[in-house]
Amino acid sequence: MPDSSPSAKFVFGQKESLGEIFMPKIEVDEKRCKACELCIVACPHQVISLSKSFSPTGYHPACMVKPEACTGCMLCAFVCPDVAIEVYK
Numbered sequence: 001m002p003d004s005s006p007s008a009k010f011v012f013g014q015k016e017s018l019g020e021i022f023m024p025k026i027e028v029d030e031k032r033c034k035a036c037e038l039c040i041v042a043c044p045h046q047v048i049s050l051s052k053s054f055s056p057t058g059y060h061p062a063c064m065v066k067p068e069a070c071t072g073c074m075l076c077a078f079v080c081p082d083v084a085i086e087v088y089k
């Protein structure tokens with residue numbers, strides 16, 4: 001059962017299966033994201049970029065562009081001032 005509280009950034013037990021390999025991933029809440037790009041700068045593996053599409057609030061929200069490189073390090077979630085990122089690992 002995922003922890004769905006707004007402050008939760010790390011959710012236990014939500015692993016995405018790729019065969020027998022579990023891949024970390026992030027999810028961006030597009031309603032919260034203000035496209036400040038702090039997560040893009042923070043990510044050591046260039047996993048994140050801004051989407052070309054608009055969010056409901058009129059921003060180009062952050063999204064994963066290199067999901068296979070995500071290590072689940074959580075740096076992106078720590079720096080996000082809008083608590084828009086959840087990390088699953």
Ligand code: SF4
Pocket residue numbers: 025026042043044045046047048069070071072073074075076077087
């Ligand atoms: S969890 Fe780490 S590797 Fe994955 S997108 Fe965030 S900063 Fe990048």
Ligand code: SF4
Pocket residue numbers: 028032033034035036037038039040061062079080081082083084085
């Ligand atoms: S740090 Fe948060 S608000 Fe800024 S672009 Fe990333 S997800 Fe959006």
